Amino acid sequence: MPAACPTVTMLGRRVARLLLGLGLAGTACLVQAATPLHIAAALDRPVIAPVLAAFERAHPDIDIRYADLATRAVEHRIHDISRPPDVVISSAMPSQLAAANAGYAARLSGPTIANWPARFKWRDAVFGFTFEPVVFAYRADLLPADMNLDSHGALYRALTDRRPQFCGRVAIYDPAQSAVGYALYQADAGHTARFWQLVSAFGRARAHQLPDTRAMLTGLSEGRFVLAYNLLGAYARRYARTHPEIRIVAPTDYTLMLSRMVFVHRAAPHPDAARRFVTYLLSQQGQRVLTHQTQLAGPPRADPSAGRPSATRPADQPRIMPIALDAGLLAQVDPAQRRRDLAQWQARFAVPGQPRCRSADRVSAHAGPSR
Structure with a gap:
């Protein structure tokens, strides 16, 4: 019976793989495989x-x-x-x-x-094991300089008063596809009844519903979107380091913490x-x-x-709204409740009688390269 191989090291793992690749299986056995x-x-x-x-x-x-x-x-x-x-x-x-x-x-x-x-x-x-803000992101270079997007209320007013500049160029989570997107919308709705007015404003702006933060950020950097809502702060800030045209906002009225x-x-x-x-x-x-x-x-x-303190944690502590890790979250995974929630979302989002977006209404965009 062959002797047991010695405990592996990180270097040993690489050496073993190299030896196996060269067909020297017996030699590779000198290094014990690590526990996966x-x-x-x-x-x-x-x-x-x-x-x-x-x-x-x-x-x-x-x-x-x-x-x-x-x-x-x-x-x-x-x-x-x-x-x-x-x-x-x-x-x-x-x-x-x-x-x-x-x-x-x-x-x-x-x-x-x-x-x-x-x-x-x-x-x-x-x-x-983390504590992260949920943020807005927008293209400052593609929106008017006097545009205020620093809170949920300001965002609602911008979408309502300046709809043509946002029409077809807003990215939000699709709650039917994204579990985290669904959870964030539930947290928003639990914090303020005005959230449903914002959902209707997204519908009037013909917002694109996407499955993840990555897709929203890519669309922002390409110039297809000028605004993205409820992004995970860690992803957004990391992406913005190499895409300075993207601005990140932790809303001043309340910031969800996930x-x-x-x-x-x-x-x-x-x-x-x-x-x-x-x-x-x-x-x-x-x-x-x-x-x-x-x-x-x-x-x-x-x-x-x-x-x-982390750079992703809002400095103004009183405005942060942690999503509580408690039994209240369990109601969100009940199939019947989920169907009702998604039906309410669709009813508020699908605003009838809205005009189509016209390219002439949009702020001119110079799309950057996709990463």
């Missing part, structure tokens, strides 16, 4: 990459296999017990909480879990590696990497030693 860790995530890998790299440096015996998916695709992976992921990450808070409530999330323990802020965890099974949620799947093929990853993500070390090396930010007081 399958993460199903509705979070762009480049955004979270510094955290993944730091974890692999701290745990060289674990090899992350990261699947970057849409929120609906993540939901399907959760329920597909034939090939469950080890770890699940999503910004669709109601879906994540519902999965945990249905028993798909394993309960964790340990000092890091016990010390995690109570309002950012559910039964020690699912955890909110937490991306993570859990270990109850049927995780590699439960020990999964627990180690989630514990690292919630640890002071993991939160420091998150805060200092990404556009994300951890929950308040999650890491007292982090040393600085």
